[in-house]
Amino acid sequence: MHTQESPLRHQDAYAVVVADTVDDIEQLNELLHSNLPVLLVRDLDQARRLMDGEPSGASAADTPRPDPLRVGRLEIRPQEQRALWCGAPLELTAQEIGLLRCLARHGGSVASFQELVQDVWGASCGVDTTVIHSAVRRLRRKLERAGVDVGIESVRGYGLRIAHEGRQPSAN
Structure with a gap:
């Protein structure tokens, strides 16, 4: 009888996990039922850089940080995975910051669902x-609880746009 070694038990195997918290990783590890080494990354871009062999220290030091994105008093710092409201940090996940980043880059224009999927989830x-x-829905609730006067508007069947409540969004 020939038994094939499970890929989860291979000595060179490891898991790359995109997760917001250590709790997420621990839950995933329980699901895998393994002692695989786990590499935690904060977003898909970081995972791609690591998989391409790009040294994280060199790329961060050599690449100038882009200016934060601003919508009213909301500041989005994609490189830091942070969003600030009136200078105070918001408790948002990497995915929620990714949504804000993508919408803010469109500056009031509509971001299609396809663009959002590609930019935030890294998939086509x-x-x-x-x-x-x-x-x-989760992001809107968090923004509302924090008193943020920036809204996310749905454009039925097409996508989303960010709107500063103090101004009218651009017409599309």
Whole structure:
């Protein structure tokens, strides 16, 4: 009888996990039932850089940090995975910051669902619009609780746009 070694038990195997918290990693590790080494990354861009063999220290030091994105008094710092409201940090996940980043880059214009999936989830397909709407619903609640006067408007069947409540959004 020939037994094939499970890929999860291979000595060179490891898991790359995109997660917001250590709790997420621990839950995933329990699901895997393994002692695989786990490499935690904060977003898909970082995972891609690591998989391409790009040294993280060199790229961060050699690349100038882009200016923060601003919508009213909301400041989004993508490189730091942070968002600030009136200078105070907001408790947002990397995915929520990714949504804000993508919408802020469009500056009041509509970001299509396809653009959001590519930019935030790093995929060209496979993410249903219900996943996007669910993530946006959680983000809206957090922004509202923090008193942020920036809204996320749905454009039925097409996408989303960010709107500063003190100004009218651009017409599309």
